[in-house]
Amino acid sequence: GSSALLAILALVEAQLTGGIDQTTVALNPSRSDIAWIDAARQAISVVRLAGMAVLAGYLLWRSGIRLTVVGLTRRPARGDVPYGLGLAALIGLPGLGLVVLAHAVGMNAALVPGDTDGPWWQIPMLIAIAIGNAVAEEVVVVAYLLVRLRQLGLRDASALASSALLRGSYHLYQGIGGGLGNVVMGLVFGRFYQRTGRLWPLVIAHAVIDVVAFVGFLLIGDRLGISELRK
Secondary structure, eight states: OHHHHHHHHHHHHHHHTTOGGGOEEESSOOSOSSHHHHHHHHHHHHHHHHHHHHHHHHHHHHTTOOGGGGTOOSSOOTTHHHHHHHHHHHHHHHHHHHHHHHHHTTSBOEEEOOOTTOOTTHHHHHHHHHHHHHHHHIIIIIIIHHHHHHHTTOOHHHHHHHHHHHHHHTTGGGBHHHHHHHHHHHHHHHHHHHHHOOOHHHHHHHHHHHHIIIIIHHHHGGGGTHHHHHO
């Protein structure tokens, strides 16, 4: 919720200072000019993301809910990987198109990769952050939130809308396109979870999408004209 409020303020600020299309959003920028401090801060962010998921799982378990019932199993089941890759393709490709279109019409910030001349641990760290994002968001915003909203008496449709809108709201710092794309992602992921009770495909799909965005964008950004955009 606090991330959503900060994202909304960032969007409003961008609109008041020239427009969101005139701003850039760096994907996982360096957090220090000193390499080992940068690495430490990035690693702490991964631990923080994991801690969010662990806390959500603990609160469910403490309230008497078996974690396997809500999809929090130790390892993926057979079929989870194909489902995850399918969801990644279903969401990732149209989502990329939406972000590009939204920026073209002035509704989204320009996304830029990190420094291509970064240290050797940059790509492994980006992969770790992508996995951390996936685990934290899907455990908290899907499994935990949908279960709790059901316990509060909300119908599946209302709970699904709440989860999707929350996911979209804390991505608004990217612009309207980024927010809408994540709302759609939230609707698809949440509905899949409501129908199947399986969480691993969502984690796998989210991780794949983020790895492609973080690492792929870093490696081929110059070929897409990103270097011109950054100048």
